[in-house]
Amino acid sequence: MTGASHLRPEFVEFIPDRLEPGVLYISRRYATASHLCCCGCEREVVTPLNPAKWRITERAAKxxxxxxxxxxxxxxxxxxxxxxxxxxxxxxxxxxxIQAVQARDRRDAELYVPKPPSWIRRVFDELAGASSLLLSKLKSWWSQS
Known part of the structure; x- marks a missing residue:
């Protein structure tokens, strides 16, 4: 295994199933970049592009x-x-x-993802309760048939 010292950017709509070593695939449409680990271990590295994760900057074709x-x-x-x-x-x-950095990353992600308003959570709770009740009634009816 040989590590990479440079990555060539390739802008794509979809990240390919098989990644080539030395290529950084960037999908603007799906806000994702992927590449094979630069150490040469050939594991796929996926980097979601958003303010709580990673950002891509372009300058002079780099x-x-x-x-x-x-x-x-x-x-x-x-x-x-x-x-x-x-x-x-x-x-x-x-x-x-490493653990401190990972904890900070989790906190950043939680702050970035907006929490739904309380009335939406109540509606989902009600729907979950109603579907559970309906399911139990259907099971009861089915077992009597």
């Missing part, structure tokens, strides 16, 4: 993806930035720091 890519759930535990099509490796991080 792309940067921020913040860094921390593949801490992969066996390789690689960590790098993609800046102007180049892969810049980050230093190894202690487990405690």
């Amino acid at each position: 792309v940067s993806l921020t913040p860094s890519i921390g593949n801490w759930s992969f066996p390789c535990r690689s960590h790098y930035w993609i800046s102007a099509n180049r892969v810049q490796w980050a230093p190894v991080m202690a487990l405690e720091i």
Whole structure:
């Protein structure tokens, strides 16, 4: 396995089923970027593009993806930035720091996803209760037939 030092951006509508090494696939339509892990382990890295996750910036036909890519759930535990099509490796991080970063990322995502108004939650609760009651009545009727 050989790691990547550069990624070539390729703008696509759909992320392909098979990713090529050294290519950063970017789907603006589906707000997603994907690539094979830059360490060479060939695991697929998916980066949702939104304010709580990652952003793509383009300058002079080169792309940067921020913040860094921390593949801490992969066996390789690689960590790098993609800046102007180049892969810049980050230093190894202690487990405690990784956990703190992951907790912060979860909090950011929760803040980004708006919570539905309370009246919508009540409607869904009512519908769930009504469907449960209907299901129990149907089961009762079915067992009597």
